[in-house]
Amino acid sequence: MTPSRGPGRRPGTPDTRGEVLTAARTSFADKGFERTTIRAVAASAGVAPAMVHHFFGSKEDLFLEALAAPFDPRVVLRPVVEGPPDELGLRLARTFVTIWEDESRREPLVALVRGAMTSEPVAAMLRDGFLRIIASVLGPAVAGPDPLLRLQLAISQGLGMELFRYVVKVEPLASTPPEELIQRLAPVLQHHLRG
Amino acid sequence: MTPSRGPGRRPGTPDTRGEVLTAARTSFADKGFERTTIRAVAASAGVAPAMVHHFFGSKEDLFLEALAAPFDPRVVLRPVVEGPPDELGLRLARTFVTIWEDESRREPLVALVRGAMTSEPVAAMLRDGFLRIIASVLGPAVAGPDPLLRLQLAISQGLGMELFRYVVKVEPLASTPPEELIQRLAPVLQHHLRG
Numbered sequence: 534m535t536p537s538r539g540p541g542r543r544p545g546t547p548d549t550r551g552e553v554l555t556a557a558r559t560s561f562a563d564k565g566f567e568r569t570t571i572r573a574v575a576a577s578a579g580v581a582p583a584m585v586h587h588f589f590g591s592k593e594d595l596f597l598e599a600l601a602a603p604f605d606p607r608v609v610l611r612p613v614v615e616g617p618p619d620e621l622g623l624r625l626a627r628t629f630v631t632i633w634e635d636e637s638r639r640e641p642l643v644a645l646v647r648g649a650m651t652s653e654p655v656a657a658m659l660r661d662g663f664l665r666i667i668a669s670v671l672g673p674a675v676a677g678p679d680p681l682l683r684l685q686l687a688i689s690q691g692l693g694m695e696l697f698r699y700v701v702k703v704e705p706l707a708s709t710p711p712e713e714l715i716q717r718l719a720p721v722l723q724h725h726l727r728g
Numbered sequence: 729m730t731p732s733r734g735p736g737r738r739p740g741t742p743d744t745r746g747e748v749l750t751a752a753r754t755s756f757a758d759k760g761f762e763r764t765t766i767r768a769v770a771a772s773a774g775v776a777p778a779m780v781h782h783f784f785g786s787k788e789d790l791f792l793e794a795l796a797a798p799f800d801p802r803v804v805l806r807p808v809v810e811g812p813p814d815e816l817g818l819r820l821a822r823t824f825v826t827i828w829e830d831e832s833r834r835e836p837l838v839a840l841v842r843g844a845m846t847s848e849p850v851a852a853m854l855r856d857g858f859l860r861i862i863a864s865v866l867g868p869a870v871a872g873p874d875p876l877l878r879l880q881l882a883i884s885q886g887l888g889m890e891l892f893r894y895v896v897k898v899e900p901l902a903s904t905p906p907e908e909l910i911q912r913l914a915p916v917l918q919h920h921l922r923g
Contacts, residue, residue, distance in 0.1 A: 650845050650846075650895055651846065656897065679900065681900055682901055685901040686901070686913075688888075688892075689901075692891075693883075693884035693889070694888070696845070700844065701851050703859055703880055718881075721881075
């Protein structure tokens, strides 16, 4: 992790990526999403800002990679905001349940929530980064006053349900078919988001 | 923790209580609530079953003490099931939020959920013991098919909200007045429980 590199070492090796990610994680955890800059992360990793952009894209991209986010909300949630507003709850319920049914995503999600429950830096990354990116995508589809509060209540319902289902493993919730969960969540999410 | 005691030692000292609680915790975590018996806990602690009953009451009482439960669902939730059925969601929302607003109860609740997230024995005590006792009180007030599932979805909404509010501390949820939360939760809980 030396800022100056020997002449025989090419920039952009896997080490560089790792150093940038380590610097990014430290900054996001310590300073939060808003006050983290690509410039400062690059300086901390001893590379040029352009290289961080080249490797990771935007600050959001870098954040999602640093968090090892199990999905990109900007991609996964885009279809949720498109479509009839009176089925917003249904689309969000379906997307939410589908993500959690995917084992390759469920385990990192559980790890993320577990981390947030036990570590303030991880909670800060969830709160100020991940939930903020989710809100930036879903927010415009929410109706009524206090859209952010509505969104947080909807997500907290989904998350609470998945924790009961997959971590606490309480029956019958743990073995309820996904489609039934979607149908049960949909009206509740619709109420939170647009009721 | 010897089963035979010296003649100078009276039964029922604080040590006895502690030994019974330790034995109870081990049994509830290993065997679950259903298969734990007062008789086996007493034997494991080297005391008479009557003494366990004398100190702790029923198996439910012993369990709640072993879990260091921050409230007794049989006491706290009793008023929730009494009253007009169309305000069940409102009464549960009010009770739920009120419990979490009480700092002396919130911290052990967070500890319990944190424990359940990271330790299977604690998850088992939450699942097979605490939630079961809650269900035994609230279950009769739930209407429609799958009452247990309805109850679990309602509780998961409340719990998810409180975790976002007090552990993740996401704004504006973290600083929303309790009465507003009650009003927002009430229709959702009503829908889960009787919709």
